[in-house]
Amino acid sequence: xxxxxxxxxxxxxxxxxxxxxxxxxxxxxxxxxxxxxxxxxxxxxxxxxxxxxxxxxxxxxxxxxxxxxxxxxxxxxxxxxxxxxxxxxxxxxxxxxxxxxxxxxxxxxxxxxxxxxxxxxxxxxxxxxxxxxxxxxxxxxxxxxxxxxxxxxxxxxxxxxxxxxxxxxxxxxxxxxxxxxxxxxxxxxxxxxxxxxxxxxxxxxxxxxxxxxxxxxxxxxxxxxxxxxxxxxxxxxxxxxxxxxxxxxxxxxxxxxxxxxxxxxxxxxxxxxxxxxxxxxxxxxxxxxxxxxxxxxxxxxxxxxxxxxxxxxxxxxxxxxxxxxxxxxx
Ligand code: HEM
Numbered sequence: 133x134x135x136x137x138x139x140x141x142x143x144x145x146x147x148x149x150x151x152x153x154x155x156x157x158x159x160x161x162x163x164x165x166x167x168x169x170x171x172x173x174x175x176x177x178x179x180x181x182x183x184x185x186x187x188x189x190x191x192x193x194x195x196x197x198x199x200x201x202x203x204x205x206x207x208x209x210x211x212x213x214x215x216x217x218x219x220x221x222x223x224x225x226x227x228x229x230x231x232x233x234x235x236x237x238x239x240x241x242x243x244x245x246x247x248x249x250x251x252x253x254x255x256x257x258x259x260x261x262x263x264x265x266x267x268x269x270x271x272x273x274x275x276x277x278x279x280x281x282x283x284x285x286x287x288x289x290x291x292x293x294x295x296x297x298x299x300x301x302x303x304x305x306x307x308x309x310x311x312x313x314x315x316x317x318x319x320x321x322x323x324x325x326x327x328x329x330x331x332x333x334x335x336x337x338x339x340x341x342x343x344x345x346x347x348x349x350x351x352x353x354x355x356x357x358x359x360x361x362x363x364x365x366x367x368x369x370x371x372x373x374x375x376x377x378x379x380x381x382x383x384x385x386x387x388x389x390x391x392x393x394x395x396x397x398x399x400x401x402x403x404x405x406x407x408x409x410x411x412x413x414x415x416x417x418x419x420x421x422x423x424x425x426x427x428x429x430x431x432x433x434x435x436x437x438x439x440x441x442x443x444x445x446x447x448x449x450x451x452x453x454x455x456x457x458x459x460x461x462x
Contacts, residue, residue, distance in 0.1 A: 135323070138337035142345050142392070149391035154384045162387045163367050163378035170394035177401025178409055185413040191430050193423050196416040198237065203424060216422045225418060229411060232261055257321065264314035267307035268343075270294055271350075274305070278368040300355075308351055315344050339405055342396050349389040359383035 152158045199210025215221045227233040240254040273290050277283045295303040319340045322328045353359050363379040364386055370377045400406065412418070445452070445459055452459050 134332060134334040134337050138334045138341050141334075141338060142341040145342075145392055145395055146345060146349075146388050149388040150384055152391075153387040159378040159380065159382070159387070160376075162391055163382075164371065164376040166394045167371060167390060168376075170397040174397040174400050178406070181401055181406050182409045182413065185410065189431070190415045190419070191432060193419050193421060193428060194415050195419045195421045197421055198234075201421060201424070214421055216420050216425065218420060221418060221420050225412070228417060232258055232265075235261055256317075260314045260317045260321070263310045264318065267310040267314065270307045271305075271311060274307075278365050279372050281365075281369060302354060304355070308347070308354075312344070312347050312351065315340060315347065319344070335404060339396075339399075339403060342392060342399075346389065346392045346396065349385060349392060353383075353385050353389060357383070357385060359386045 149162055152162055195215075197214040199213030200207060201214050202209035202216040209216065211217075211220045212224045212227060215224050224233075235258040236255065238254050238258060240252040242250050242252065244250060270290060273287060274294065276287050277291070280287065291305075294305045294307050297304060297306060319337070322332045322336060322340075360379075360382050363382045366377060366379050367382065400408075442460075445461065449459055449461070
């Protein structure tokens with residue numbers, strides 16, 4: 133159900149852009165207004181969500197620990213899987229964000245007859261996630277060539293490295309292949325592993341189809357049909373300099389690509405894709421596990437009115453003696 137629904141939604145988006153531009157001639161609407169609305173929603177929504185997390189109190193240390201804690205001098209602590217210094221946390225976060233370390237530690241558990249539990253090496257998800265996120269990032273960096281004039285050398289360098297295979301004309305970018313293969317793998321994995329399929333919702337399939345459609349329209353534009361890149365650059369520069377124009381004759385495929393990208397940006401703050409911002413604010417990752425070294429005082433502590441035993445006895449001594457109860461002070 134979730135699959136069909138998400139697929140239909142993405143197909144509908146493509147159709148809307150096609151009809152809107154090809155039939156209704158709404159170039160300006162799809163080339164300027166929609167991208168502005170999308171980017172505004174993305175930025176405002178992103179900030180709103182991050183502020184929401186940043187405002188949530190974290191009164192306790194709750195790091196997930198995945199190694200020996202720092203304790204006695206002769207026991208070797210695991211500095212990065214159970215960090216107890218800010219530096220350790222920094223390295224842990226960097227490993228997590230750049231290399232998805234926690235996913236790397238993933239294993240597959242199976243229950244066999246006996247009953248017997250086995251754990252398998254399982255690195256495919258990690259590999260596909262890494263390929264997907266890194267190629268996405270590099271594609272985005274390469275796209276900056278549309279939005280900058282003159283184009284910074286760093287972007288040209290990224291293009292040259294990415295296209296070093298020099299296969300065909302125009303040269304094939306490795307990231308285009310990796311992106312499409314990785315997203316396809318992530319989708320197939322969800323469908324063929326029964327447990328994964330069981331827990332998957334439209335919110336899981338929709339972003340995958342959306343990304344796949346963005347990749348496919350992009351690849352079609354670059355390798356199969358021609359779009360007017362000069363005019364596209366004019367539109368892109370117009371957007372970032374706030375002098376928007378929608379030049380005529382760009383080609384409808386570009387508008388499909390742009391509409392899908394706009395949908396992605398618009399949808400982002402409301403979706404699980406917000407893990408982009410959330411990972412930095414995750415208290416299970418960004419807190420040092422230093423409970424044994426530092427006394428953490430609950431920031432909400434307020435002076436509590438107490439009634440000690442001494443005070444109690446002072447109050448009731450006569451009655452206690454009368455009742456034959458033992459007292460500390462006669
Ligand atoms: C989430 C953001 C985006 C993703 C993932 C994405 C993805 C892709 C991919 C995979 C390609 C294939 C060729 C290549 O890698 O260069 C491509 C091409 C292209 N994209 Fe995007 N794109 C995004 C945003 C945009 C935006 C905002 C524009 C607006 C200027 C744009 C315009 C183009 C154009 C004109 C091409 C054809 C390039 C050529 O013929 O060399 N894309 N896109």
